[in-house]
Amino acid sequence: MKFLASIFGKLGTILSNLRRYVAHILTVLVIIFVVSAIFSPSEEPEVPEGAMLVLAPKGTLVEFRVSEDPIQKAIEEALGNAAPPAESLYELITTLEQASQDDRISGLVLELSQFSGAGLNKVTLLAEAIQEFKASGKPVYAMGSNYSQSQYLLASQADHVFLNPLGGAMLEGFRSERPYFAELLEKLKVKVNVFRVGDYKSAVEPYLLSEMSDEARENLSGWLNEQWQQYLVTVQDAREISDRMVSGNFEDFLAELEAADMDMAMAALNTGMVDELLHREEMRERIIEVAGRDDEHHSFVQISHRTYWQTLPDSVTNQNFESNGSDQQVAIIFAKGTIVDGSGLPTEVGGDRLASELRDARFDDNVKAVVLRVDSPGGSAFASEVIRQELLNLREAGKPVIASMSSVAASGGYWISAGADEIIAAPSTITGSIGVFGLIPTIDETLAEVGINFDGVSTTNYPAFSQTQPITPELGAVVQASIDAIYDDFLDLVGEARGMTRDEVHAVAQGQVWSGERALELGLVDTLGTLADAVARAGELAGLESPKAKWPSYEPSFMQQLFADLGLGQSHAAMPEVMGQMREAYLIFNQFNDPRGAYVRCIECE
Template sequence: MSEQKKPGFIRRTFGFVWSLLTWLRTTTFNLLFLVIILAIIVSLSDEDTAVMPDSTALRIAPSGFLVDQRSYVDPMTQFLEQSSPEDAETLVRDLTTSLTRAAEDKRITALVLDLSNLYGGGISKLEEIGQALQTFKASGKQIYAVSDNYSQDQYYLASYADTIYLNPMGAVLLTGYGSYRNYFKSALDKLDMNFHVFRVGEYKDAVEPFLQDHMSDASREHNQLWLTDLWQTYHEQVEQQRGLTPDTLNDYINNLDQHMAANAGDSATLAKTKGLVDELASRHRINQHLREALGEDDNGGYDAIDYWDYLDFTDREQPQSADTIGLLIAKGAILDGQQPEGTIGGDTLAALIEDAREDSDIKALVIRVDSPGGSAFASEVIREQLNVTREAGIPIVVSMGSVAASGGYWIAMGADEVWATPTTITGSIGVFSAFPTVENTLGRLGISTDGVGTTKLAGALRIDRPLSPLASNVLQQSVDNIYQRFLTIVADARQSTPEQIHTVAQGRVWTGTAAQELGLVDNLGTLEDAIAAAAAKAELTDYQVEEVRKALTPGEQLLLELSGGMVSIGEKVSASWQLPAFWQQAIAPVQQQLQLLQQMNDPQGVYAQCLECAGVH
């Protein structure tokens, strides 16, 4: 019998590779299947064990930044990184809704505000939550505020509490409001770069950093006015809530070094001495106090239900109605085309408005605008869809959030009625365009540009060539034209004239209170006030509010469910590391400014945008 011939080296190699790939494929699918099973188990176990107590405190522990709409995070990224959007951003309406319901709910006995992981959100959003806290407080139930330290935004919410706890190693970090920017004129000169700017409006200062090395007198004047208004609102409301004498906070901040010296440098003792907090206590002692006041849970903590669980329970208890008020969130910079949530895509939001218009259950629309503006073209695409919807007989009310300026204000002109909070930043009616050229910079390196063209504009918009007078004139005329369009749009919507609007326009920024006095908005109030106004316009007494959102694909939905399950598993195993709230708040304005500059994509390069509005909290 002859021996069986052994496979050759190449055949054995390919066989090994194929076996390895088969093993990897099988292992990957088995692991994925295991992940799915674990996610389902966690989800089901949460649903099975969750029970609404007959008597408990409500715990509100916002994390990250307060927002009207969470920024879109790819479900695959969430799945791989085991991250959750809820860690970085907290929805304002979730907080206000839970507080309003809890105020009338006999099962809720008290409120604990755990503000340790709140990074900020701006005075306008804080005011809305503050009004809901006031409603809760009026029910006679106690409010406790807890944090190791209090940033300015954290302390605003804490001021509504009956008892504010502070760690003996902590501090109340108040600074007032400011708007500071980097200026690049000298740097551009050193690089020999030419930055060509085209704008309309004495106060349209978004492009000032490229033209000079300091803030202009006009910019300083109008920015100081609205910043002063915001700070006055902050310190007066906090002083009223805490029963402090007027200007206590200004004295605390402006003479902080002297006050610290009088308290041996102990910032926590200083805060208690000045009446900013009620009790200095360690984490263990705070937990002990809350257990004594609220009862003890099974894990040795105080007895409370988290607000997101409370919302889930109470959502199921809410009566259903056939009539619906659609809620559309317009948050972030306004960009052309399709964009994810967290930014405003002209085509994306226009499509959602159209979907809402074609939904027979939706009887009115509320547009929540929280935007410093952006593309003038995209802003008009959105406004046009709002006009079509109004012509179809559907009332539209705009609710302005922290910022509804420039392009954000442009959008608002498509509504029947415009609401703002007293501290909303709005106006900034003006436009600009900017075009850099680097021909001199390249010349230093020995690089030149030459060629031929068939017309005077051929190659005129290359950044490696000087900008010709013809191109400059065309760009400036385009900006002038769009500014006149903006004035006319506002004048028509506000029953005024372009000439009258021009006197309060020119890029000038106003608070909501000032804007109402000038006739730029109709009423002052919260998002809930705007929803009630929309219901009145549609003659609705029994209705539900439903957010109109871009639908996820089946694949995205599956990954989102999986990522949620995996995040829950991760939270049970270990806590994720985060930067302290103070540092998160400090770097946020820089991140926002860089992001805004990267997002400019208007087809004509003309922007109705308020860059200084975006980074102020």
């Protein structure tokens, strides 16, 4: 006992000393922060006269970027699960709007090598902003070694598209594929008990089949082809490209490639996709002819879009500059990510968290209307209904609600949208997927193969609801009846919201996915438009003379601000990539947390 006491005593001393060391380190960091804040000169960036604005987005696009918690960010990075980089679509579009009117800016350069793409409607909005910049009369250049399809959608809007002679660009169309596990599950003797309604709710197919069903293929091809045609319209409105490069026929592409001696870059030049084949230094020299030379940096006179953003006044960069203090606010509330029960992660739509935000808006006297911006493939049926009920409460309180659909508002995303007074979608929005499914995997046969069996007793004769026991026909019938009931509820709430009969809703439901344009024709949305259109419409319904958009805000704590100012939480992931992948798989699995195991989720829309 004395030996153990000695061990624990020494351990306590070590922990006590460690605690003091950590406290000392934090104190030193605070002192460094305060001293640097006092004595470090704060230099405001300046816009060089005649500079080219360099738009170089990194990662994907997000419609709203709430200030990140640097402490949480550091933890996520340490776990190998750091979020990919993202650019604020609002900041990019606003930057272009301001630069087009700024006499110090002589033109625009698109440097897209680190842009990884985004939902079609988001990229299209940015492309339209580039077109508006070009309409100011200032030249637009695109520089690229290679162009992905998302990158080319933006590059095609430029006056001059440069491509490296060793690069390439190809319009190969959109593709959607997914793994199918039926054969693997059969070999492992894992039985996935599936419960669903409708022929098109294909989320469960990977567990039942080895290939896509005809119904799923038909529906997927329909909306994917619509999106591709919308992409081509945006590109071809900006550039005259050979018909053979946009025909979608691989033989046509091969013919152009053979005519260019199998040179991808030359084929892009010959078919009008690009204007010149230039190496990087040659690209810079072309732009120097217009913007002048920066001898210090050995390039053209320029300013990055991030630095330019810092030069703009608070009245431009603060999205709530006009709404602060206003009693005619239209609150914009975001529902982005998979819908889960509870609070969820920042990257998810936590049913309880979003319901709380809607409730706050209901009791905020300055908020007169709400725009729910939906960018979600759905998820938990229970959480979706929790959110919809809060939308109904808002409307009962006399505050109009507009559902504004972003890239995806399908299944549960449509469920919550149906709670609004009106629905506004983008032409390329992926929506619909009105259907329900449930999954209960059982591994009793798998365990039996290795000699493991489960047995026990119960105080009732209710069948076991366990992954280690087979699902009895009686229990399966109860679960299917529950799924059927939720589907009926889905049909009823859509029918009531859209003024349609149950049969009319069922005809366009059953898990079928639609584009925003097609959804308008089917009566599932009221009109096509943007987030700004939704804010204006919400203000109109509320009878506001001067509606002001109120965006979400985030106030960091002192420690969070300290971490941010010291640059913590900005390093690369410390743990191996595989750890991040394992954690991501766990997070996806954890999203299936509906209390009843019923999901209104469009897997293929994600």
